[in-house]
Every structure is written in structure tokens, then in C-alpha cells.
Amino acid sequence: xxxxxxxxxxxxxxxxxxxxxxxxxxxxxxxxxxxxxxxxxxxxxxxxxxxxxxxxxxxxxxxxxxxxxxxxxxxxxxxxxxxxxxxxxxxxxxxxxxxxxxxxxxxxxxxxxxxxxxxxxxxxxxxxxxxxxxxxxxxxxxxxxxxxxxxxxxxxxxxxxxxxxxxxxxxxxxxxxxxxxxxxxxxxxxxxxxxxxxxxxxxxxxxxxxxxxxxxxxxxxxxxxxxxxxxxxxxxxxxxxxxxxxxxxxxxxxxxxxxxxxxxxxxxxxxxxxxxxxxxxxxxxxxxxxx
Amino acid sequence: xxxxxxxxxxxxxxxxxxxxxxxxxxxxxxxxxxxxxxxxxxxxxxxxxxxxxxxxxxxxxxxxxxxxxxxxxxxxxxxxxxxxxxxxxxxxxxxxxxxxxxxxxxxxxxxxxxxxxxxxxxxxxxxxxxxxxxxxxxxxxxxxxxxxxxxxxxxxxxxxxxxxxxxxxxxxxxxxxxxxxxxxxxxxxxxxxxxxxxxxxxxxxxxxxxxxxxxxxxxxxxxxxxxxxxxxxxxxxxxxxxxxxxxxxxxxxxxxxxxxxxxxxxxxxxxxxxxxxxxxxxxxxxxxxxx
DNA sequence: CACGTTCTGTCCACGGTCTGTTCAGGTTGT
DNA sequence: ACAACCTGAACAGACCGTGGACAGAACGTG
Numbered sequence: 344x345x346x347x348x349x350x351x352x353x354x355x356x357x358x359x360x361x362x363x364x365x366x367x368x369x370x371x372x373x374x375x376x377x378x379x380x381x382x383x384x385x386x387x388x389x390x391x392x393x394x395x396x397x398x399x400x401x402x403x404x405x406x407x408x409x410x411x412x413x414x415x416x417x418x419x420x421x422x423x424x425x426x427x428x429x430x431x432x433x434x435x436x437x438x439x440x441x442x443x444x445x446x447x448x449x450x451x452x453x454x455x456x457x458x459x460x461x462x463x464x465x466x467x468x469x470x471x472x473x474x475x476x477x478x479x480x481x482x483x484x485x486x487x488x489x490x491x492x493x494x495x496x497x498x499x500x501x502x503x504x505x506x507x508x509x510x511x512x513x514x515x516x517x518x519x520x521x522x523x524x525x526x527x528x529x530x531x532x533x534x535x536x537x538x539x540x541x542x543x544x545x546x547x548x549x550x551x552x553x554x555x556x557x558x559x560x561x562x563x564x565x566x567x568x569x570x571x572x573x574x575x576x577x578x579x580x581x582x583x584x585x586x587x588x589x590x591x592x593x594x595x596x597x598x599x600x601x602x603x604x605x606x607x608x609x610x611x612x613x614x615x616x617x618x619x620x621x622x623x624x625x626x627x628x629x630x631x632x633x634x
Numbered sequence: 635x636x637x638x639x640x641x642x643x644x645x646x647x648x649x650x651x652x653x654x655x656x657x658x659x660x661x662x663x664x665x666x667x668x669x670x671x672x673x674x675x676x677x678x679x680x681x682x683x684x685x686x687x688x689x690x691x692x693x694x695x696x697x698x699x700x701x702x703x704x705x706x707x708x709x710x711x712x713x714x715x716x717x718x719x720x721x722x723x724x725x726x727x728x729x730x731x732x733x734x735x736x737x738x739x740x741x742x743x744x745x746x747x748x749x750x751x752x753x754x755x756x757x758x759x760x761x762x763x764x765x766x767x768x769x770x771x772x773x774x775x776x777x778x779x780x781x782x783x784x785x786x787x788x789x790x791x792x793x794x795x796x797x798x799x800x801x802x803x804x805x806x807x808x809x810x811x812x813x814x815x816x817x818x819x820x821x822x823x824x825x826x827x828x829x830x831x832x833x834x835x836x837x838x839x840x841x842x843x844x845x846x847x848x849x850x851x852x853x854x855x856x857x858x859x860x861x862x863x864x865x866x867x868x869x870x871x872x873x874x875x876x877x878x879x880x881x882x883x884x885x886x887x888x889x890x891x892x893x894x895x896x897x898x899x900x901x902x903x904x905x906x907x908x909x910x911x912x913x914x915x916x917x918x919x920x921x922x923x924x925x
Numbered sequence: 926c927a928c929g930t931t932c933t934g935t936c937c938a939c940g941g942t943c944t945g946t947t948c949a950g951g952t953t954g955t
Numbered sequence: 956a957c958a959a960c961c962t963g964a965a966c967a968g969a970c971c972g973t974g975g976a977c978a979g980a981a982c983g984t985g
Contacts, residue, residue, distance in 0.1 A: 348701070349698075350698070350970080350971075351970090351971070351972095352969095352970065352971080353696070361934085361935080362970095362971085363934070363935060363936075364933090364934065364935085366972085366973095367933075367934070367935085371932090371933085382941080382942055382943080382971085382972095383941085383942090383971085383972065384942080384943095384970090384971060384972080385971085385972085407932080407933095407981090408932080408933065408934090409932075409933090447858065447859075448841045448855055448858055448859045450802050454802075491851065491854050492847075492848055492850070492851040492854075493843060493847070493851035493852065493854045493855035493858070494855075496815075496843045496844055496847055496851060496855075497841065497842070497843055497844075497855065500842060500843065500844040501802070501842075504795060504798045504799070504802070507795045508795070508799070511741050511745070511792070511795070524787075530821055530845075530846070550739045550788065551788070551791060551792075552784060552787045552788055552791065553787055553788075553791040554821075555821070556783075556784070556787055557783055559783070560782065560783040560784035560787060561784065563782050563783075563784045564739055564782075564784035564785075564787075564788065567738065567739055567784070568738075568739045641959080641960075642959090642960075643959065643960080652945085652946085653959095653960090654945070654946060654947080655944090655945065655946085657961095657962095658944070658945070658946085659944095662943090662944080671953095673952075673953050673954080673960085673961090674952080674953085674960085674961065675953080675954095675959090675960060675961080676960085676961090698943085698944095699943080699944065699945095700943075700944090
């Protein structure tokens with residue numbers, strides 16, 4: 344698993360930092376400390392990608408490289424506080440690629456694009472800067488009849504699948520774990536999946552149960568993985584109302600968070616804090632701090 | 635038993651790896667270790683085909699050849715045989731890996747296993763020999779209460795996601811195209827996804843619309859991609875009955891196939907041939923021949 | 926303001942490594 | 956005879972390492 348070693352060219356491709364700069368930063372600040380192959384090639388790990396991205400972030404914030412490197416070295420690893428956002432021009436281009444390819448029921452270009460973006464930025468960033476805006480745009484076009492139901496189905500299905508690919512992967516040992524599920528009877532899991540991506544980006548291990556999950560099932564899964572939190576999604580009001588009693592009971596023994604439009608609306612009925620749908624990233628961060 | 639020995643040219647033809655490269659890989663990394671005939675010809679076995687395919691798979695994933703060879707050698711893979719099917723011992727092992735990992739809500743081992751299998755065998759084979767049997771086993775255990783609802787949700791969600799990853803990817807230009815969708819109101823898409831994998835394996839381009847798709851949406855998608863066939867899935871009887879009228883209308887202008895348990899049962903109501911759920915592979919082959 | 930110093934990204938030259946491919950000369954099988 | 960195979964060697968192009976140089980920006984000082 345930790346065998347993912349690669350050479351400097353690959354690191355450069357993944358981060359967008361030129362090979363020369365990577366070497367210069369190592370020579371001057373000892374930013375990275377790669378192991379060497381038998382033939383004296385620098386061999387990097389995934390952590391180095393993270394460190395390099397953090398470095399990029401500081402530099403973009405006008406922090407002097409020397410000092411930025413110092414900060415990065417101090418920050419050891421962890422601290423995914425970094426927000427190296429995607430440049431506006433790239434976002435626009437990405438949105439138009441998504442738009443044009445998914446509109447024609449072609450997933451190949453979209454897949455390629457996202458794959459490239461995730462190579463450079465973290466999934467959470469890609470999600471925040473590209474996917475979420477695209478979904479908003481899609482929703483808007485759908486409401487005013489510009490996008491057909493078929494296009495909406497295809498696009499949201501593709502994006503959910505794609506996000507799942509990022510959200511899955513159980514976290515490193517020692518990390519917090521969350522069980523994610525839709526309230527029983529609830530079939531809209533897109534928002535939940537998105538939330539899973541962000542959580543995972545914050546270091547959580549995510550166990551994804553999907554849509555229409557009985558409360559008892561969520562409970563047993565949470566027990567099985569010793570989850571630190573159960574995250575439930577409710578888009579429509581009826582399923583949430585129907586499950587209210589079970590949920591209240593679940594909350595007595597487990598740390599439960601309910602999110603989604605329905606949860607926002609029927610706030611009064613539930614005792615625990617809810618997530619605001621408007622800002623998934625903020626909600627995930629809040630959950631991380633609270634747990 | 636696996637006494638089918640063949641020479642380097644045959645190995646090259648079976649794998650698409652050039653003779654020179656096979657020799658180079660042997661000389662440099664000791665990738666294969668063929669026995670020799672009396673006249674000093676390299677004699678390979680089916681295991682070598684598997685190893686070579688795994689190697690190809692890694693290389694395609696941008697892993698440096700030297701390192702890929704290391705992984706292949708390390709993966710022993712004792713006996714991952716080739717085309718005709720996966721050897722029984724490996725199937726048993728795969729099933730137990732799936733069972734044990736998914737039961738504990740861990741997808742990493744399962745993901746790793748499947749990834750390795752598709753490196754060697756085609757997705758259709760993996761699906762037929764491993765995934766489908768596992769799903770049957772899961773269903774059986776679920777019915778007799780051995781598997782919890784949570785486990786079933788998690789496992790089927792994971793497998794569906796994984797299969798989608800194989801089924802997607804629009805086909806090569808010139809290939810036939812199919813639009814896949816669940817009948818409106820139908821939320822069980824696992825079988826449909828599986829069917830998509832097999833179709834794609836047979837050279838189709840698959841446009842996957844997912845669950846609960848209005849008939850009109852399926853039609854417009856089919857028109858947009860100029861689909862040669864529309865494949866609809868119906869697990870529960872009610873949604874199918876409700877959509878019967880729309881379906882009949884759709885069939886007048888498009889080539890439609892309806893599959894799934896409900897379609898099997900309510901056969902009389904629908905004019906066109908249906909797919910038998912029992913044998914997805916056969917059904918896909920039949921569709922290919924008929925279109 | 927003028928000047929020197931430092932910082933930083935970029936570039937170059939030279940040599941080594943990695944890897945697919947090619948060639949030459951000889952052997953085996955049909 | 957001819958195709959397929961063997962060995963050993965070499966080659967080309969991409970990739971990487973080290974060390975050094977350089978130009979522009981930032982900064983501090985007289």
C-alpha cells in the first residue's frame with residue numbers, strides 16, 4: 344500500500360511544480376527528503392505530494408519561499424488546512440468541458456479531465472471548485488427546462504460514481520471513522536456522497552452504505568467499524584419524518600448528524616446539530632472539530 | 635495439467651507484447667522464468683500469460699516497468715490462469731477475500747483484489763466467475779439472516795460502484811451503442827450495471843442512465859447517442875406495470891429490451907423478447923447477435 | 926535615489942540510467 | 956529452403972543527477 348514510490352518527473356506532473364524548482368527547493372531549504380533508488384534517483388511518496396502542494400499554497404499567498412518551506416517542514420504532515428484553490432481560468436474551462444461532454448452523454452472527456460485535476464489538486468478542492476458549481480449549474484438548467492431529464496440522470500449518475508471513487512477507501516488506521524447513509528426511504532445520495540469526499544479529505548475513514556438504509560443497519564455498521572460519527576442524509580421530508588422516532592433513539596447511544604434539505608427544514612424535530620446543505624466543506628470541518 | 639507449453643511467438647500473440655520486449659523483461663527483471671525445450675527454446679505456460687498481462691496492466695497504469703516487474707514477481711499469483719476462466723482455487727480465494735473484507739466494511743482489500751483480477755482477465759470474466767457468484771452467496775446469506783442489512787447495503791453498493799467503473803467508458807467509434815436504464819420507479823440497478831459490464835465486454839458502447847428513469851428520458855438519450863438498443867431493467871412488478879403503456883409506445887420506434895425479475899414474470903404483457911436474468915452473459919450475447 | 930546583496934526561478938552542460946528496439950551470426954524445426 | 960528461435964551486443968530517446976551560471980525581483984544600506 345505504501346509502496347507508491349515515484350520519480351521526480353511524476354511528482355512534477357502531479358503537482359505542477361517544475362522539476363528544477365523541486366530540486367532547487369530541496370537543495371536550498373531541504374523541503375523534501377526523498378529516498379534514493381539504487382541508481383540514485385529521487386523516489387517520492389504521496390506525503391511529498393501533500394507537502395509540495397502546501398508549499399505551493401503558501402507561495403501563492405505571497406509567503407517568501409524560504410519561510411514557506413520552513414512552515415511546511417514544521418507542519419510535518421497532517422494539517423490539510425491548505426486551500427490551494429484551482430485557478431479561475433481552469434475552473435471555467437473544466438466547467439465547459441463537463442458541460443459539453445456530459446450533455447452529449449460522453450463520459451470519457453469528463454473522466455479524463457477529473458482524473459487530471461485530482462492528480463494536481465486534492466479531491467475536496469476539485470469537488471468544491473468544479474463539481475459542486477457544475478451540479479448547481481445543472482440544477483439551474485434543469486429547472487428552467489434547458490437540460491433534459493436524461494442529461495440530468497446521466498450527468499449526476501456519472502458524477503456520483505466518480506465522487507464515490509474518491510470517497511471510498513477506508514482511512515488510515517488511527518483516523519476517525521464515519522458511517523454515511525441515507526435515511527430509510529431516501530434515494531437521493533448525491534449530496535451525501537459529496538460530503539463523503541470532503542470528510543475523507545479531512546482525514547476521515549468513510550464507510551458508505553448508500554441510499555435507503557434502515558436505521559438499525561446504520562447502527563450495526565457504526566458499531567462494526569467503531570465509527571466516531573453517523574452521518575445521515577435526508578432530502579425529502581417524508582422519509583425523515585417517518586424515521587424520526589428511530590433516529591431519536593439512535594442519537595441516545597451514538598453520535599449522529601443529519602443533513603440535507605429536509606433536515607434543514609424540519610429542524611425543530613431533531614435534537615442534535617444539523618449540517619447546512621449550503622456549505623458542505625464548512626459542515627465537514629465543523630464535524631471534524633466537534634468529534 | 636497445465637502442460638500446455640508454448641513458445642515465445644505464441645506468448646507474444648496471446649498477450650500482444652512483442653517478442654523482444656518479453657525477452658528484455660526476462661533478462662532485465664527476471665519477470666518470467668520459462669523452462670527450456672531440448673533445443674533451448676523458451677517454453678511458457680498459461681501462468682506466464684497471466685503474469686505478462688498483469689505486467690501490461692501495471693505499465694498501462696504508468697508504473698515504471700522495473701517496479702512493475704517487481705510487483706508482478708512479488709505477487710506470486712501462484713496460478714492466475716488465462717482466458718477460458720479463472721481457476722477454481724483462485725475463485726475460492728477471491729470469494730473469501732470479498733466475503734471477509736466486505737463483511738467488515740472494508741473495501742480496500744476487495745478493491746485491490748478486483749483491480750488485480752481485471753489486470754489479468756477481462757471484466758466480463760471477473761464478473762461471471764467472481765462477482766456474480768459472490769452476489770448470489772450474499773443474497774443467500776441475507777435471506778437466511780446471516781448477513782445484516784448493513785453488510786448487504788455496503789457490499790452491493792461497493793460492487794455496483796466497482797462494476798460501473800468497468801461498464802462506463804463510451805465504446806470505440808463504430809461500435810454499437812446501448813442506453814441502459816431502470817424503468818421509472820425502479821431503484822434496483824445492480825443487475826443492470828452487471829449487464830452493462832458484459833455488454834461492454836462484447837464491444838458495445840454503454841450509456842448508463844441509472845435508476846428510476848422516465849421512459850421519455852431513455853428515449854431522448856437513445857436518440858442523442860443514436861443507440862442501437864435500449865435496455866431497461868425491471869426488478870419489482872409495480873413500476874413495470876405502471877410503465878407498460880409508455881414502453882409499448884417506445885417499442886414502436888426503438889429497439890427495446892426489458893430484463894429483470896419483473897420482466898420475466900410479466901412476460902405476457904410485453905411484445906418484445908426479454909432477457910433472462912439467470913444468464914446475463916447469454917442475454918448480452920443474444921442481444922449482440924440480434925442487433 | 927543609487928548601489929550592492931540576497932533570494933529565487935530558470936537554464937545549461939555533461940554524464941549516467943532506463944527501456945524499447947534493432948542487428949548480426951548461429952541453431953532448430955518442418 | 957524458410958520461418959522461428961537463440962545469444963550477445965548495441966543503439967536511441969526519454970529521463971535523471973550534479974554542479975554551476977544567470978537574470979530579475981526584493982531588500983537593505985549609504
